[in-house]
Amino acid sequence: VAFVVLFFSRGGPEAFVRQKARIAMTAVxxxxxxxxxxxxxxxxxxRPWGRSVAWDERDDGIARxxxxxxFIVALIYVFVVSIGLWEVYxxxxxxxxxxxxxxxxxxxxxxxxxxxxxTLILDARGGGHGEEG
Amino acid sequence: MAKKAEIRNxxxxxxxxxxxxTQQELAxxxxxxxxxxxxxxxxxxxxxxxxxxxxxxxxxxxxxxxFEYAE
Numbered sequence: 001v002a003f004v005v006l007f008f009s010r011g012g013p014e015a016f017v018r019q020k021a022r023i024a025m026t027a028v029x030x031x032x033x034x035x036x037x038x039x040x041x042x043x044x045x046x047r048p049w050g051r052s053v054a055w056d057e058r059d060d061g062i063a064r065x066x067x068x069x070x071f072i073v074a075l076i077y078v079f080v081v082s083i084g085l086w087e088v089y090x091x092x093x094x095x096x097x098x099x100x101x102x103x104x105x106x107x108x109x110x111x112x113x114x115x116x117x118x119t120l121i122l123d124a125r126g127g128g129h130g131e132e133g
Numbered sequence: 134m135a136k137k138a139e140i141r142n143x144x145x146x147x148x149x150x151x152x153x154x155t156q157q158e159l160a161x162x163x164x165x166x167x168x169x170x171x172x173x174x175x176x177x178x179x180x181x182x183x184x185x186x187x188x189x190x191x192x193x194x195x196x197x198x199x200f201e202y203a204e
């Protein structure tokens with residue numbers, strides 16, 4: 001949400017690439033998000049202490065399915081945004097390069113968000129069969 | 134609602150027959166998470182052959198005694 005606000009405020013995609021501070025702020029924002037995700041993952045699943053197993057074959061299966069779902073959703077998203085940009089800008093025969101930042105960040109975010117949601121849903125549903133994949 | 138797996142098991146009953154073994158204890162013995170044991174007992178998850186054999190071995194039963202294919 002913060003990225004979308006940063007991206008569309010004060011001139012939108014055309015101004016975004018000219019303002020290095022906004023690009024840097026976006027990078028910091030996403031960087032902090034990834035670091036937080038890594039810390040949460042380490043604390044909840046890969047903790048080195050304790051006897052109990054934190055990750056097993058069911059988690060592998062869920063992660064595999066979630067990867068597939070996230071990949072397809074990200075593909076469809078990139079396709080739809082690309083066609084949308086073409087639709088909007090095809091008369092001018094050029095697209096503001098700032099949209100590349102938008103596409104790069106939002107597709108990454110959407111892929112990871114979809115992966116997280118798919119993981120939660122698949123986990124709640126039980127995880128299916130251990131022999132798949 | 135999640136579709137139930139067609140392979141049934143009696144892990145829950147066998148746990149209680151073995152000194153009321155907890156899900157956590159079984160999970161540690163067969164090297165999986167407690168969540169997997171829960172999903173398995175609810176019929177939402179069908180384990181791999183490896184895990185199925187390990188579970189059967191813990192209860193000193195054959196795999197057919199623990200898992201049943203429901204047609």
